[in-house]
Amino acid sequence: MTGKPLLDTVLGQRQARPPIWIMRQAGRYLPEYRQTRIKAKSFLELCYNPELAIEVSLQPLRRFDLDAAIMFSDILVIPDALGQKVRFEQGEGPILDPVDQTSIASLQPERALDHLAPVLETLKGLKAALAPEKTLIGFCGSPWTVATYMIGGRGSTDQAAARLFAVRYPEAFAQLMDILVQTSIDYLVAQFAAGADVVQLFESWALNLDDAAFDERVIEPNRRIVEGVRARVPNAPIIGFPRGAAGNLARYAAATGVNALGLDYATPLDFASKQLPKDLPVQGNLDPLRLVVGGAQMDARVDRIIDAFSDRPHIFNLGHGIVPETPIEHVAQLIDRVKNG
């Protein structure tokens, strides 16, 4: 018992009602986020400004009875810290100068942690500001997901550029994955030192992979990160979120050693409750678009999810990030339903 219900749940303790946080809970659906966002010259400057990043991390907790704060940053600060140019264009998402076989060697892992120091300052400030029962969540992108942006130069629906690269240039790809695994370990260890109670590995593109590729690009790098972090932070609490892992989910959970498993909204509840080990804590898995519409359909689905996981540790969350058009009243309705039935 840590006195933090969400952290306790990650550590395997079932609660009377599930604790809740919301992926992307600090973001554009909140008017106060949009207000703060314009004070920074760019999205990355917001990520690297501890004062503003602390402010936007706390905004959702001022409005709602959430059980955790997640530090405000992005998974793409890692390529930026490695020296790859990253920018966020309005309405376009992230744009990077793609890496190729030769430029991977000029990435600069030795400078990464210094570059990320402001994010660690954000965590320290949040630790000091949060009530003791709230859990502080740190995170990074998992290597494959980050590599899809580094190689493709932008988001894509099929990750074709990275999937081609991995098969065509296996040595360069392995070199890139090694850099990302090592940098992620150092970054997460530093996040725990700065006050994170738990960290989440965002593997947002765990889909579109055959099972050999899933083992090599998802399971093995995530397993190495869990092992590497725990070698320096014994028993470090870690949530894995392999979005789209589908039939690979149980293998992912067993092989990586994460404490808890994030479930996307396409994961069937029956499958999850029957096929995943009974003592494995799960997190998820409401479709964010049900939250946009709200009302009785949302309450019914919330009840169904809570019921499916009532016999195991469960953290309520969405199955992917909250979308900007979500009405704030629906978020309040969701949290009330989860907390009070």
Ligand code: CP3
């Ligand atoms: O959860 C939180 O509240 C903490 C902050 C957070 C952000 N991004 C802020 C953000 C976290 C945890 C992320 C993770 C992230 N970033 C992921 C993994 C989760 C997922 O959604 O799959 C990915 C793939 C990214 C990369 C990324 N960042 C994309 C594709 C985009 C553009 C799409 C979009 O939603 O605009 C971003 C930008 C981004 N990251 C915004 C926020 C609040 C919006 C940018 C803005 O405010 O101008």
